[in-house]
Amino acid sequence: MQSKSDIIAQDLASKIKHQLYKPGNYIPSENQLTALYGSSRETVRRALDQLTELGLIQKIKGKGSLVLNLERYSFPISGITSFAELNKDLDMRAETKILTFEKCSQLPEKFLPYFSEEKDSKGTHVERLRIIQDQPDVLDCDYLLNPPIADIPKSAAEKSIYQYLENDLGLSISYATKEITVTKVDDHIQKLLQLDHELAVLVASRNYLEDTTKFELTLSYHRPDKFKFVDFARRKHIKL
Amino acid sequence: MQSKSDIIAQDLASKIKHQLYKPGNYIPSENQLTALYGSSRETVRRALDQLTELGLIQKIKGKGSLVLNLERYSFPISGITSFAELNKDLDMRAETKILTFEKCSQLPEKFLPYFSEEKDSKGTHVERLRIIQDQPDVLDCDYLLNPPIADIPKSAAEKSIYQYLENDLGLSISYATKEITVTKVDDHIQKLLQLDHELAVLVASRNYLEDTTKFELTLSYHRPDKFKFVDFARRKHIKL
DNA sequence: ATTGACAACATGTATAGACAAGTATAATAT
DNA sequence: ATATTATACTTGTCTATACATGTTGTCAAT
Numbered sequence: 412m413q414s415k416s417d418i419i420a421q422d423l424a425s426k427i428k429h430q431l432y433k434p435g436n437y438i439p440s441e442n443q444l445t446a447l448y449g450s451s452r453e454t455v456r457r458a459l460d461q462l463t464e465l466g467l468i469q470k471i472k473g474k475g476s477l478v479l480n481l482e483r484y485s486f487p488i489s490g491i492t493s494f495a496e497l498n499k500d501l502d503m504r505a506e507t508k509i510l511t512f513e514k515c516s517q518l519p520e521k522f523l524p525y526f527s528e529e530k531d532s533k534g535t536h537v538e539r540l541r542i543i544q545d546q547p548d549v550l551d552c553d554y555l556l557n558p559p560i561a562d563i564p565k566s567a568a569e570k571s572i573y574q575y576l577e578n579d580l581g582l583s584i585s586y587a588t589k590e591i592t593v594t595k596v597d598d599h600i601q602k603l604l605q606l607d608h609e610l611a612v613l614v615a616s617r618n619y620l621e622d623t624t625k626f627e628l629t630l631s632y633h634r635p636d637k638f639k640f641v642d643f644a645r646r647k648h649i650k651l
Numbered sequence: 652m653q654s655k656s657d658i659i660a661q662d663l664a665s666k667i668k669h670q671l672y673k674p675g676n677y678i679p680s681e682n683q684l685t686a687l688y689g690s691s692r693e694t695v696r697r698a699l700d701q702l703t704e705l706g707l708i709q710k711i712k713g714k715g716s717l718v719l720n721l722e723r724y725s726f727p728i729s730g731i732t733s734f735a736e737l738n739k740d741l742d743m744r745a746e747t748k749i750l751t752f753e754k755c756s757q758l759p760e761k762f763l764p765y766f767s768e769e770k771d772s773k774g775t776h777v778e779r780l781r782i783i784q785d786q787p788d789v790l791d792c793d794y795l796l797n798p799p800i801a802d803i804p805k806s807a808a809e810k811s812i813y814q815y816l817e818n819d820l821g822l823s824i825s826y827a828t829k830e831i832t833v834t835k836v837d838d839h840i841q842k843l844l845q846l847d848h849e850l851a852v853l854v855a856s857r858n859y860l861e862d863t864t865k866f867e868l869t870l871s872y873h874r875p876d877k878f879k880f881v882d883f884a885r886r887k888h889i890k891l
Numbered sequence: 892a893t894t895g896a897c898a899a900c901a902t903g904t905a906t907a908g909a910c911a912a913g914t915a916t917a918a919t920a921t
Numbered sequence: 922a923t924a925t926t927a928t929a930c931t932t933g934t935c936t937a938t939a940c941a942t943g944t945t946g947t948c949a950a951t
Contacts, residue, residue, distance in 0.1 A: 414904060421889055428891050440931060451906045456932090461889060464704070466826065469863050472932045473913030477863055586706065589882040591831065593852060593875035610850060610875065612833060623709050623717055635833035635850065642829040642882075649661055649701060651668050654934060680901060691936045696902090712902045713943030 419448050419458035427467050427478055434480030438468065441476075466643035496573070503543055510603075511538035512565050515554075518628075522554055525615045526628045533557035537568050540603060543637075547604050550632040559624050576626075583621035590615045591640065596632060604634050612638040659688050659698035667707050667718055674720030678708065681716075706883035735811035743783055750843075751778035752805050755794075758868075762794055765830075765855045766868045773797035777808050780843060783877075787844050790872040799864050816866075823861035830855045831880065836872060844874050852878040 413421075423438065432438045439447065444455045459476060462468045468476045515536050518529050534556045541549040553572065555563060560576070567575035576582045595609045604611065611632045618627040653661075663678065672678045679687065684695045699716060702708045708716045753776050758769050774796045781789040793812065795803060800816070807815035816822045835849045844851065851872045858867040 416904080417888065424889050424891055437931095442931085453907090454905060457904090461887075465887065465889060466828070469825070469859075469861075470932065471862060471913090473915085473930085475931060479863065584886050585709070586883065586885045588706070589880075589884060591878075591880040591882070593833065593850075593878055608848075610833075619709075621709075622711055623719065638831075638833055640829075640831040640880075642831070643826065644829060645826045646824050647701075647705065648657065649664050649705060651664055656934080677901095682901085693937090694935060697934090710902065711943090713900085713945085715901060 415448075415450055416454045416457035416461075419444070419450065419455060420461040422448075423458060423462060424465070424467060427462075432478050434478045436478055437475035438478060464645070466645075496571070505548075506542040507569065508540045508542060509537070509565070509568055510540055511536055512568055518554065521552065522628055522630065525630065526554075526617070529554075529556065529625075529628060535560070535563055537572070539568065546634075546637070548634055548637050550600060550603055552630040552632075554628040556626055556628070559620065559626050582626070584626075585619055585621040585623075587616045587618045593635070600632055604632065606634065610635055614640075655688075655690055656694045656697035656701075659684070659690065659695060660701040662688075663698060663702060664705070664707060667702075672718050674718045676718055677715035678718060704885070706885075735814065745788075746782040747809065748780045748782060749777070749805070749808055750780055751776055752808055758794065761792065762868055762870065765870065766794075766857070769794075769796065769865075769868060775800070775803055777812070779808065786874075786877075788874055788877050790840060790843055792870040792872075794868040796866055796868070799860065799866050822866070824866075825859055825861040825863075827856050827858045833875070840872055844872065846874065850875055854880075 423432070423444075426432050427438075438444075441452050441455050441459070444458075445452045448455065459468065459470065462476075463470060466479060469479055470476045513536050514534075516533055517531050518526065518534070519536050523530065534554050537551075537553040537555070539551045539553075540547055541551060555572070559582070560580075563572070563575065567579075573584060577584060592613050592615070593610055594613045596604075596606070596611045600606075600611065601609060612635055614629070614631040614633065616629045616631075617625055618629065620626050663672070663684075666672050667678075678684075681692050681695050681699070684698075685692045688695065699708065699710065702716075703710060706719060709719055710716045754774075755776050756773055757771050758766065758774070759776050763770065774794050777791075777793040777795070779791045779793075780787055781791060795812070799822070800820075803812070803815065807819075813824065817824060832853050832855070833850055834853045836844075836846070836851045840846075840851065841849060852875055854869070854871040854873065856869045856871075857865055858869065860866050
């Protein structure tokens with residue numbers, strides 16, 4: 412269920428996207444938004460907090476909330492976003508080729524160096540090659556852990572695994588830890604990505620549900636010349 | 652000035668760091684924290700929101716706030732954190748060698764392909780080589796834009812530019828957009844980083860103040876074999 | 892022993908109100 | 922004209938309250 416502040420945030424985000432509120436201008440003040448949406452100021456402020464976190468606006472005390480212009484530098488791809496979602500959002504008309512789809516009684520070898528803590532976990536191994544404009548771009552290796560994900564139809568891998576998990580199974584994907592490195596890859600991967608050298612960008616991530624259950628391990632091998640990670644970050648003032 | 656909720660967040664974060672609250676356990680409930688800190692529940696909740704965003708805890712409805720165990724996989728280096736801060740936090744006893752420190756009337760050539768919008772901006776050009784355990788690791792190229800940063804002493808570059816800006820000049824560093832790619836580098840950089848090939852990881856970022864003034868451009872060239880970017884991300888549900 | 896209802900806890904969401912502090916404008920005094 | 926003051930805005934912070942909803946254990950009925 413969407414909360415009132417989620418709906419307001421969604422509506423404002425869409426208005427910013429469609430340039431009803433333009434970069435460099437202020438959106439209506441919190442009091443005006445309060446009247447507009449018929450809600451309390453705190454509720455409006457919770458919506459604005461979301462937009463601030465996303466990097467859509469910057470709040471300036473005494474003045475208002477300024478719309479930032481980030482579209483110039485393309486859009487954040489950090490966070491947790493599935494390939495299918497990116498494909499749709501960025502309209503990159505990509506093709507997906509399923510290379511592997513198998514159930515395993517333990518973690519496949521290739522995952523071991525990165526996720527040794529799951530050595531003996533059952534799961535489903537999915538390998539998919541992402542092809543953009545006839546160019547192999549990314550090799551996605553997923554391992555869906557068996558508890559909590561028992562069975563998954565092959566059709567879900569063809570479309571979107573995340574959509575299947577969230578819409579069909581009703582699971583709530585919540586957070587992830589990611590690690591980006593550059594590694595040497597074997598002949599097999601080198602051939603798949605049509606590389607003329609042995610280096611690839613590797614994004615390794617552990618993905619978790621709302622109840623902190625780990626449900627997926629991912630290794631994504633990217634062509635270095637195509638790889639681009641865009642991020643928006645705010646300075647945090649908590650010192651550990 | 653630090654707000655009440657900031658102080659609570661800071662205190663809780665420190666307790667988590669020092670294992671007073673351990674991973675897998677729940678921190679005290681919001682009502683207990685309310686009593687503990689003598690504040691309202693909303694104030695406590697604002698503190699918990701910060702810890703949630705940082706990935707220190709996961710709130711579970713009906714149960715409580717669980718401490719997550721992220722230290723196992725080393726700690727998020729996304730966000731905006733200066734090298735000096737990282738050096739201190741991670742205790743990596745790094746050495747910094749200043750290669751360039753000059754005022755410029757326009758953007759130096761090397762920045763142009765990445766920040767063409769600042770072509771004619773005055774500023775200070777700082778190049779620093781980061782050496783970790785006698786191994787050149789990162790080449791940091793900064794360009795501090797003249798408005799808003801007029802003069803900067805060379806001593807600041809030797810210690811920490813961010814500390815100088817925030818503490819001495821009283822500027823508020825607020826947010827940044829970052830872009831991570833892999834690029835071919837020229838002989839000069841190749842030699843500095845002691846690379847036996849031509850690929851380096853490039854982190855390009857635009858850094859902004861609280862009033863949305865852009866104040867710094869950064870190009871960081873990393874040795875691919877040493878590069879590691881760790882991130883914590885939460886799934887966002889706003890669709891653009 | 893199993894089930895079901897209930898109570899006591901947890902977090903999630905929304906509201907209303909108050910005051911602080913930064914910004915900009917207009918009126919005022921010099 | 923210039924500087925000062927008042928004011929009406931803005932966002933920032935905190936409080937108190939209410940109700941919704943999810944979780945867990947207890948106690949009673951079956």
